[in-house]
Each structure stands twice: as C-alpha cells, then as structure tokens.
C-alpha cells in the first residue's frame with residue numbers, strides 16, 4: 001500500500017500540547033508526518049527557527065514516523081516537493097474555520113492533488129494557542145499544563161534572556 005505523506009505546517013512559537021495532540025493523531029493515521037516550521041510569517045517570532053525546530057525534535061523524538069523541517073514560500077510547493085498528498089491543520093473552534101476554509105480551497109486550486117485534512121484536538125486544548133502561552137509566561141503565569149516540560153524550560157530561559 002502507498003505510504004501517505006502528510007505535512008503539518010505552523011509557526012510553533014513554541015510547540016504546545018495542542019500541537020502535540022494533533023501530531024500524535026496524525027502519526028497514527030499517516031505513513032509519514034513532516035512537521036514544517038513556517039519561516040515567512042509577518043510577525044517576529046519569539047523563538048528562532050533553530051530553537052523552534054529543536055523543541056519540536058525533542059518533544060516528538062518517540063514518534064518514529066515524524067520528521068521536523070522548515071520551509072519558506074508557498075506551502076503547496078513545499079508539500080509537493082516533499083511528495084506529500086495531505087496537509088494537516090488543527091481545528092479548535094468555529095473561529096478557526098473561516099480562515100482555514102479559505103486557505104484550504106486556495107491551496108486546492110493551486111495543487112488539486114493535495115488535500116487538507118482537519119483534525120480536532122482533545123477538547124481540553126481547544127482554547128490553547130502559542131501566543132496565549134507566550135503572553136501568560138511573559139506575565140509570570142504558570143504554563144506547565146500547556147506545554148511539554150522541555151518547552152517550559154526553554155520558555156523560561158528565553159524570557160530571562162529577553163528581559164536582560
């Protein structure tokens with residue numbers, strides 16, 4: 001049977017338990033999952049490309065079919081280059097839907113052979129996103145239930161660097 005390759009793109013600034021929930025679900029469904037850090041986002045990320053990649057590598061190392069990469073430019077071109085047929089996106093709430101709907105139809109227009117598949121996380125992660133984690137941590141809030149322990153330590157280190 002053909003091994004289906006899926007790309008899971010995002011900013012991952014930093015990777016949260018919500019992202020990990022999606023990665024785990026995807027790793028059970030597809031032959032290979034490439035988690036791809038998007039570099040061409042407008043906003044300046046807190047973590048560098050290497051830091052975001054390293055955190056992802058660290059927290060996904062027990063999944064044998066998960067790979068970490070990064071990309072610049074058009075997502076569908078990157079997915080095609082990787083021989084992927086699936087793009088994975090997480091759907092948290094109805095508020096995610098409109099933007100995701102527009103993106104997935106645009107991507108389908110550009111590359112009809114690549115389908116976007118939406119996965120829903122455990123309901124306890126539906127309100128969680130990276131900017132909430134960054135903001136909470138910056139204000140001294142406890143984020144240990146939102147991110148893996150390794151990310152928590154990196155977040156503390158980064159915020160103490162930024163504050164210096």
Ligand code: ADP
Nearest residue numbers: 010011012018019089090121125128129130131
């Ligand atoms: P965010 O800053 O919202 O975490 P990302 O660009 O890192 O954004 O998100 C990448 C993908 O992961 C998107 O499809 C997003 O919907 C999904 N995602 C982010 N957080 C969660 C979560 N808590 N549960 C499920 N999917 C999520």
